[in-house]
Amino acid sequence: MTRLTDAAPPPERGGPTTTAGRPRVTRPGRTTASVPASGKSARPYAPAPERPRRWPRPRGGWTPWLYLAPALLVLGGLLVYPVYQLGLMSVLHYTQAQVSGGEPTSFRGLANYTELFADDQFWQVLLATVGFAAACVLSTLAVGCALAVLLTRVRAVPRLALMLAALGAWATPTVTGSTVWLFLFDPDFGPVDRLLGLGDFSWTYGRYSAFLLVLLEVVWCSFPFVMVTVYAGIRAVPGEVLEAAALDGASQWRIWRSVLAPALGPILVIVTVQSVIWDFKVFTQIYVMTDGGGIAGQNLVLNVYAYQKAFASSQYSLGSAIGVVTLLILLAVTLGYLRLLRRQGEEL
Amino acid sequence: MTPRPVRGPVRRPWRLAAEATALLTAAVVAFPLYWMVLSAFRPAEEIESTRPRPWTSSPSLDSFRRVLRQHEFGRYFVNSLVVAVSVVVASALIAFLAATAVTRFRFRFRTTLLIMFLVAQMVPVEALTIPLFFLMRDFGQLNTLGALILPHIAFSLPFAIWMLRGFVKAVPESLEEAAYLDGASRARFLWQILLPLVLPGLVATSVFSFISAWNDFLFAKSFIISDTSQSTLPMALLVFYKPDEPDWGGVMAASTVMTVPVLVFFVLVQRRLVSGLGGAVKD
Numbered sequence: 001m002t003r004l005t006d007a008a009p010p011p012e013r014g015g016p017t018t019t020a021g022r023p024r025v026t027r028p029g030r031t032t033a034s035v036p037a038s039g040k041s042a043r044p045y046a047p048a049p050e051r052p053r054r055w056p057r058p059r060g061g062w063t064p065w066l067y068l069a070p071a072l073l074v075l076g077g078l079l080v081y082p083v084y085q086l087g088l089m090s091v092l093h094y095t096q097a098q099v100s101g102g103e104p105t106s107f108r109g110l111a112n113y114t115e116l117f118a119d120d121q122f123w124q125v126l127l128a129t130v131g132f133a134a135a136c137v138l139s140t141l142a143v144g145c146a147l148a149v150l151l152t153r154v155r156a157v158p159r160l161a162l163m164l165a166a167l168g169a170w171a172t173p174t175v176t177g178s179t180v181w182l183f184l185f186d187p188d189f190g191p192v193d194r195l196l197g198l199g200d201f202s203w204t205y206g207r208y209s210a211f212l213l214v215l216l217e218v219v220w221c222s223f224p225f226v227m228v229t230v231y232a233g234i235r236a237v238p239g240e241v242l243e244a245a246a247l248d249g250a251s252q253w254r255i256w257r258s259v260l261a262p263a264l265g266p267i268l269v270i271v272t273v274q275s276v277i278w279d280f281k282v283f284t285q286i287y288v289m290t291d292g293g294g295i296a297g298q299n300l301v302l303n304v305y306a307y308q309k310a311f312a313s314s315q316y317s318l319g320s321a322i323g324v325v326t327l328l329i330l331l332a333v334t335l336g337y338l339r340l341l342r343r344q345g346e347e348l
Numbered sequence: 349m350t351p352r353p354v355r356g357p358v359r360r361p362w363r364l365a366a367e368a369t370a371l372l373t374a375a376v377v378a379f380p381l382y383w384m385v386l387s388a389f390r391p392a393e394e395i396e397s398t399r400p401r402p403w404t405s406s407p408s409l410d411s412f413r414r415v416l417r418q419h420e421f422g423r424y425f426v427n428s429l430v431v432a433v434s435v436v437v438a439s440a441l442i443a444f445l446a447a448t449a450v451t452r453f454r455f456r457f458r459t460t461l462l463i464m465f466l467v468a469q470m471v472p473v474e475a476l477t478i479p480l481f482f483l484m485r486d487f488g489q490l491n492t493l494g495a496l497i498l499p500h501i502a503f504s505l506p507f508a509i510w511m512l513r514g515f516v517k518a519v520p521e522s523l524e525e526a527a528y529l530d531g532a533s534r535a536r537f538l539w540q541i542l543l544p545l546v547l548p549g550l551v552a553t554s555v556f557s558f559i560s561a562w563n564d565f566l567f568a569k570s571f572i573i574s575d576t577s578q579s580t581l582p583m584a585l586l587v588f589y590k591p592d593e594p595d596w597g598g599v600m601a602a603s604t605v606m607t608v609p610v611l612v613f614f615v616l617v618q619r620r621l622v623s624g625l626g627g628a629v630k631d
Contacts, residue, residue, distance in 0.1 A: 063534065067449035068461070070442045071505055078480070078502035079468055085479035099482075150370055153363065158370035164615070165377040171614040172381065174563045175582040176603040179589050180384045183596055191383065191400045220380065228621070283474045284565045284582075291591040303474040310478045311570060323475030334470040338463065 083327070089320035096314040112321040121297065122305075122322070129280065129301040132211055136279035139219045141272060144226025151231050163228075170224035178288040181217040204290055207298040214285050214299070222278060226271045233267035234260065266344060273337045277330060283307070302326045384607070387600035388412065395597050411601035415588070418598075423577060424584040425605065428562060431493055431580060435500045435561040436554045442501070443508035443553060444516075444546065448538065450509070451516045452524070462513075468506035473499070477570050484571055491578050495571035496564060504557035511556075515549030516542065551620040555613075562610060581606045 090112055097103040116122050147166070151159050172180070185192050187200040203213045237260060245255050283303045290299040293308060300308070302322055310319025387395055391408040394400075415421055450462055480499055481490075489495040519542060527537045543550075565582040572578050585606060588598030614621070 064449040064453035064455045064458075067445040067453075071446035071509065074442060074498075074502050075468060075505060078483075078499050079471060079476070079506075082476045082479040082483060083471060085482070086476060089479065147370075147373060150366055150373075153366040154370045155363075155367065158367040158374070161374040162370045162377070163618075165374040167614045167618060167621075168381050168611060169377050171559070171610040172607050173559075173582065173603075173610060175565050175585055176384070176607050177380070179585065179594075179599050180380045180603055183387065183594075183600065184380055184383060186596070188398060189395060189400060189596060191402070194400060220377065277470055281472045281474055284563070287565070288586070288589075303472065306475060307477065307566070307570075316478055319478050320475075323472070323478060326472045326475050330470040330472055331467070334467050338466070 086320050086323050086327070089317055090324045092317055094317040094320070099314070099316070108317065112317045116318060116321050116325075121300075125297075125300045125302060125305045126325075128211075128299075132215070132301060133276065133280040133282070135211075136215055136218045136222075136282070137272065137275045139215065140222050140226055140275050140279070141268075143219055144223040144271070145230055145268075147223065147227045148230035148234065151227070152234055166224035166227055169220050170228075172221060174221065174284040175288055177217055177221050178285050181213065181220070182289055185213055205295065207294065210290050210294055210299050214282070214289050217285055217289065218279060218282060222275065226275065229267060229271050230264065233264050237263045269337070269340055269344075273333065276333055280326075280330060280333075381607070384600050384603050387596060388604040390597065392597055395600075411597035412605070414595075414598050415601045415605065418587070420577065421584055421602070421605070424579055424581050427493060427578060428580040428606075429609075431496045431500070431564070432558050432561040434493075434497045435504060436558050438497075438501045439504045439508050439557045440550050440554055443505055443512050444543065444550065446505070446509045447512035447516045447546075448542065451513055452521075465506045465509050469510065471503075473503050474566060477566055480567075481570055489571075491572055491575035493578055496561075496567050496580065499567060500557070500561045500564060504553075504560050507556060508553040511553050512546060512549050515546040519545050548620050551617050555617060555621055558613065559610070 091107065091109055092098075093106045093108045093111075098105045147162065151162060154162075169177075182204070184190050185203045187193060187202045193199065193201055201209075203209045241259060242255060245259055250258070281303055282301060286293065286299060286301055286304050287307075292312075293300040293304050297305075297308075303326065306319045306322035306326070309315045309322060386402070386404060388411055389407040389409070390404050391406055391410060394404060394406075446465075450458055450465075476499070484490050484495040484498075489498070523541065524537060527541055528534075532541070563582070564580065568580045568583050572580070572583070576583075581602075585599065585602040588595045588602055
């Protein structure tokens with residue numbers, strides 16, 4: 001049965017059989033179905049029609065599903081189902097009274113969303129979240145890439161020093177990093193204010209200075225991933241290729257543009273998307289460093305806002321609605337990423 | 349040792365400048381950690397000094413004593429360790445099986461599944477705290493470590509599968525055929541041949557799941573509400589951090605205790621992590 005479906009012409013795969021909403025995501029399968037993943041051995045045989053098409057993988061029958069069962073079970077129960085619940089809760093009237101069973105839950109339709117969208121604070125938080133995430137992503141990428149290139153230009157000892165320092169920042173737990181950075185910038189006892197001659201300037205008091213402080217911490221703990229990944233990517237470019245290019249008289253710039261940049265493209269996409277996702281979801285740093293969202297909520301981002309709505313004021317439906325908005329934004333980023341992958345002809 | 353990747357002669361003054369920059373950056377990046385450890389060993393009067401100096405003249409263990417004596421800190425440490433290790437082991441095994449399935453078999457919905465794993469990575473964990481809270485309550489998992497372990501397995505899985513895929517794919521299929529020809533069963537191939545070969549990838553993915561579990565603050569805060577004996581390190585740390593009047597010595601000592609195991613883990617797997625990421629991105 002498996003063989004039958006696999007051998008079928010690609011466009012028929014996942015066409016009419018899939019449920020609504022799926023066709024878009026299965027589309028990349030079309031490109032991959034004709035060139036099977038890891039099908040290095042399948043390709044040479046393809047033009048020989050007298051031979052039955054040899055699929056590189058055993059059919060396996062139920063075996064792949066057996067292997068997948070634990071993952072699907074865990075993901076279904078603890079990811080898919082909660083997402084469904086989140087959506088459901090966002091259209092219900094769900095507060096402390098319903099949680100304790102005092103009042104029955106009632107359906108509110110999109111009322112939670114209209115209430116949310118009518119709230120000025122929501123738009124302000126949304127704007128702050130996007131702006132803050134963008135600033136974090138750009139700074140992280142700039143620092144990470146610059147240092148990755150720097151790493152390729154130095155000998156072993158400075159490279160090891162920078163690598164170890166970065167791993168240290170990377171390994172630091174988020175809560176720890178947050179408190180340590182607060183301490184560094186403490187108006188009374190922190191060394192930074194002394195060093196910069198700022199007197200007893202309080203970073204967490206102002207809106208922008210508080211965001212800046214959190215941004216510095218976020219960049220500190222997330223640039224190592226970018227740096228190490230990009231560095232690994234540069235190193236993965238075979239030395240012979242570079243040497244050949246240099247021997248052929250290519251300039252440094254030309255080597256960068258024609259050899260390294262294409263090789264690094266997919267990696268840059270990966271680290272950018274990962275950074276967008278991570279920085280858009282920053283919770284702990286904001287929560288700890290600005291004490292739950294800053295003075296009068298001036299440093300709230302969507303996640304913290306949702307948390308405050310749900311758990312501090314028991315408006316679970318509103319919190320869920322904010323969660324759904326966050327989810328949709330990140331989903332849009334993901335779909336953009338998938339399209340990029342597809343355009344690059346990446347096989348899945 | 350390792351060949352310099354961006355070749356072409358780097359002229360000497362430039363290289364020296366680059367090396368100076370690298371060392372300076374390393375110092376800046378490491379400074380917060382240095383300050384953390386330094387402050388943990390400082391006597392109270394030095395921490396409260398408004399003219400902080402980058403060294404200490406009389407190291408003291410007072411802060412550590414205060415931290416370890418209070419609030420069953422050791423227990424929190426063990427709890428954190430139990431959570432992180434369970435998550436790492438469970439998600440590594442589950443992800444290994446799943447990654448094998450999606451790379452070494454062809455079956456219906458394979459691509460759909462892969463895309464769903466990718467999409468699943470983007471789901472904001474934080475937004476799911478609300479439904480997970482009720483789910484954990486319904487299953488009686490509130491105030492237990494299970495409430496922290498189970499969701500973290502789920503959240504680290506998609507990324508782990510996605511990352512391991514590259515490693516499993518890199519194992520040549522001729523090896524698999526040879527194994528079968530030699531009479532190995534599928535299970536034998538899976539555990540005795542494939543698993544050791546993708547070990548570097550497993551290490552790299554483990555690092556990510558370890559961090560996510562060890563860092564967890566939100567779930568610990570939301571799901572462990574009344575039984576503090578089930579709390580984990582981040583919450584213990586915040587006992588000493590009160591926004592109005594933080595006990596900086598205690599916070600820094602607790603931070604040190606919390607960070608050092610991860611640092612050790614990182615240094616141990618450092619090589620494999622870097623080569624692992626290299627393997628994952630090469631693809």
